[in-house]
Amino acid sequence: MSADHSGSARPLAWLPMPPEEIGELPGQLEYACWNGEAEFPTDPARCVFYAVPYLKGHEVSVRPLPLMPRLKVVQSLMAGVDDFLPALASLxxxxxxxxxxxxxxxxxAELALTLVLAALRDIPGFVRAQDAGEWRQEFRPALADKSVLIVGYGSIGAAIEDRLVPFECARVVRVARSPRTTARGPVHPVTDLPELLPDADVVILSTPLTPQTRGLVDAAFLARMKDGALLVNVARGPVVDTEALLAELGSGRLRAALDVTDPEPLPPGHPLWTAPGALVTPHVGGPSSAFTPRAKALLRDQLARFALDEPLRNVVATVD
Incomplete structure (x- = not known):
């Protein structure tokens, strides 16, 4: 660990990118950049605001936490923070x-729509045909006139629906933990799923991983889906019972497009790689060119709020 000789009395924030690249930050704070390197940039005991490195893995992300006795804020750059919840007791x-x-x-939301379209129109099959130099004209289903069920209607679920609007779906049905009414229509409770699943051509999972959603998509859930339906998972791998899904894929009754899996990373030789009707991407829903400008804007806003002692956004847990 590098020694800290700054002598600064200002509260210290650790950021996963150089502060000068983020934009205008409040002068009440001092900043250090740490993106998961072996050496810490300053004494972590001084850190009060810790913005977690992005996509560096759980072990790297939590490594400095036991050395941060003055910590007041942990800011994840992920939508899901299930990996961090066990570490809260030590904070x-x-x-x-x-x-x-x-x-x-x-x-x-872009990736969810990409997976839907790629799976329905069998883009992987056409890519394999191109690799083989074969001209294969085949009839494939369109997204138009399909019924789409979004399970997990938070901000990502709503963004997915935004992108479905131009595709002339027969209908979009929304499900979330808390039922409510939106400008686009009702959001059904999770308890309505048994009645909603049989009518859905496409089921998109965008729910957080919680004790209630772990294993939500089990054998009974999948059995309620109609023959030939497509399951798309951009949520978390453990929301789906992998063995139950493999059974349905193996029978050819359902198809799946998965950006997240259980286990993850999906190891070589795992049956999901070669399961009939499965399209797998390696958890790339977040990392795109859209990430950096939005991450910088979030950090600017949160740090400004923290410096002014204003309420922070997106607080999901507070240590007792």
Missing amino acids: PPGTRLCNARGLHDAST
Whole structure:
């Protein structure tokens, strides 16, 4: 660990990118850049605001936490913070954990729509045909006139619906933990899923991973889906029971397009790689060119709020 000889009395924030690249930041704070390197840039005991490195893995992300007794804020750059929840018990009382709600909406919604279209129109099959130099004209289903069910209607779910609008879907049905009414129509409770699943041609999962959603898509859930339906997962891998899904894929009754899997990363030789009707991408819903400008905007806003002692956005947990 590098020694800290700054002597600064200002509160210290650790950021995963150089502060000068983020834009105008409040002068009440001091800044250091740490993006998961082996050496820490300053004494972590001085850090009060920790913005977690992005896509560096759980072990790297939590490594400095036991050395941060003055910590007040942990700012994740991920929409899901399930990996961080077990670490909360070791943090100082009052520490707030904030997620990145809104940051990944555009990128993840784009990928969800990409997976839907690629799976329905069998783009992987056409790519394999191109690799083989074969001209294969085949009839494939369109997204137009399909019924789409979005399970997990938060900001990402709403962004997915935004992108579905021009595609002339027969209808879009919304499900979330908390039922409500939106400008586009009702959001159904999760308890309505048994009645809604049989009518859906496409089921898109965009729910956070919680004790309630872990294993939500089990054998009973999948059995309620109509023959030939497509399951798209841009949520978290453990929302789906992998063995139950493999059974349905193996029978040819359902198809799936998965950006997240359980286990993850998906190891070589895992049956999901070669399952009939499965399209797999390696958890790339968030990392795109849309990430950096939105991450910088989120950090600017949160740091300004923190410096002025204003309420932070996206607080998902506070240490007792």
